[in-house]
Amino acid sequence: MSAVRTDVKAPAFDVERIRGDFPILKLEIGGKPLVYLDNAASSQMPQPVIDRLVRYQTTQHANIHRAVHTLSEVATAEYEEARRKLARFINAREEREVIFTSGTTDSINLVMHGFGRKFIGAGDEIILSTLEHHSNIVPWQMLAEEKGAKIRVAPIDDAGELQSGEYEALFNPRTKFVAVTHVSNALGTITPVRQMIAHARARGVPVMVDGAQAAPHLTVDVQDLDCDFYAFSGHKLCGPTGIGILYGKAATLERMQPFKGGGDMILSVTFEKTTYNTIPHKFEAGTPPIAAAIGLGAAVDYLSAIGMDAIAAHERHLLEYATAAFSRMAGVRIVGTAANKAAVLSFVVAGVHPHDVGTLLNQYGVAVRTGHHCAQPVMQRFGLPATSRASFAFYNTIAEIDALVDGIRNVQKILA
Amino acid sequence: MADPKALYQEVILDHNRKPRNFGRLEQPSHEAQGHNPLCGDHLSLALNLENESIAAIAFKGESCAICKASASMMTVAVKGKSRKEAEQLIEEFRGMATGELDCGKVPHHLGRLLVFSGVRDLPTRVKCAILPWHTLHAALHSVASTSTESGDDPMHAPIGNA
Ligand SMILES: Cc1ncc(COP(=O)(O)O)c(C=O)c1O
Helix, strand or coil: CCCCCCCCCCCCCCHHHHHCCCHHHHCEECCEECEECECCCCCCCCHHHHHHHHHHHHHCCCCCCCCCCHHHHHHHHHHHHHHHHHHHHCCCCCHHHEEEECCHHHHHHHHHHHHHHHHCCCCCEEEEECCCCHHHCHHHHHHHHHHCCEEEEECECCCCCECHHHHHHCCCCCEEEEEEECECCCCCEECCHHHHHHHHHCCCCCEEEECCCCCCCCCCCHHHHCCCEEEEEHHHCCCCCCCEEEEECHHHHHHCCCCCCCCCCEEEECCCCEEECCCCHHHCCCCCCHHHHHHHHHHHHHHHHHCHHHHHHHHHHHHHHHHHHHHCCCCEEEECCCCCECCEEEEEECCECHHHHHHHHHHCCEECEEECCCCHHHHHHCCCCCEEEEECCCCCCHHHHHHHHHHHHHHHHHHC | CCCHHHHCCHHHHHHHHCCCCECCCCCCCEEEEEEECCCCEEEEEEEEEECCEEEEEEEEEECCHHHHHHHHHHHHHHCCCEHHHHHHHHHHHHHHHHCCCCCCCCCCCCHHHHHHHHHHHCHHHHHHHHHHHHHHHHHHCCCCEEECCCCCCCCCCCCCCC
């Protein structure tokens, strides 16, 4: 018989075919084709996810976990199937370790209330990093203020890289928790979370990873990372808004107190005593965003079919191309030059305020984010009030980066 | 969708490149700092009020082109004006920028300042244009510093988030 065939390869990454799945990418903005480079803020939704939402809403909707009628059973099954999909997507050991929240911010607040308020006390220390998004700073400050605990901050260097040595030096017997980002939304830095988690766990300190910017770009394996918690948002992952995930190790979740009280999170209620439901339901009080959860399930199916490795490879190509193009432009400086970066390019144009860059780029149909990116400590570290940020997704193209570069040249002509 | 080109008109680009009344005043009678914490825009404004009229005015600061041009054109517009006239202009400018004032229908004194009318269609940029006026209002009322985000500020326009 014939030898092993070597001419059959996985289909090459076909960005044009992928773009065909995203109706919004056909839009024009002020007569120019939309060049959507604000994916770190929120990504766009492909047709299969839109279709899934429509199918749910037109043929499957009812409240879940409540009634014995057919629709309620269908909705419950689909909702729990979405949980299974998300568990597979991050390689959780068990489905009950996956909690549906309203987003990363909600997930972090759940950890703060459910774990932090129970186990962190006066004089205890919480380690964060300079790279954190405000949503991974403010809840911990609220906790520190309430309990008399202390926030310690792992610094970054001029490239925007987290300093492992200085992070490790922050540990002492009072260290009770680490909350750290996997990928910086402002700079794109990929932090060495795996080693950071190992260091903390060796000292019995639990770690929560903010994966809002990592889940859309990297293969996430929570068992390999060995973190206690992993938080991310649906809307940055081609899914709907109003849905997010908190992964937590079953044993850790069991020890926690509920965050919100209400229906669905109980087993029995009398005015004397309430018995809480088991995990994950203990943390899902009230009617959840059922449609959004099912939509997010469809989104991770969509991403997995393309393959997170293929997505990461295409985005790496985009980032390398853009970084090289920016390096050749006089008067343009990239902010955040870590060796290991996800598809985020923060930059400043000499003599031009980021707001003017953003407003003028919009004139060419190019959507970027300008401002402090909800990461003011990062801006302070670089002595900048704001930057412009282009953030890429797997549906972006080299031609779109050329449009960005041309746009910036025009901005310079007008203002610099 | 507003055409941003309409906003970045030559007059505005010119005042951004060569801001008028840019610098400091010796011994001003009134001064104030204006700050937009959302984008880091910062402005210091100083003026000399003589017989209730603005005899001299100067500003300095770091800001976007819209804010700088607005400050520059504001100083030109209010120099030599009475406090009352300046305050009227502040109200009118704010009305124009937020879209509350229909400049085509209601009589006003904005003149060349009408080049900023385009910001009303760019909600995230309204504050950039208003900040200098905001700061002038604070200076005239002997408020040392003002922010686009302070709730008690009479010029507070809760629009957009950078
Ligand atoms: C790193 C990071 N953490 C947290 C968040 C908050 O996510 P959400 O607004 O979806 O709750 C974001 C989103 O901007 C982010 O980039």
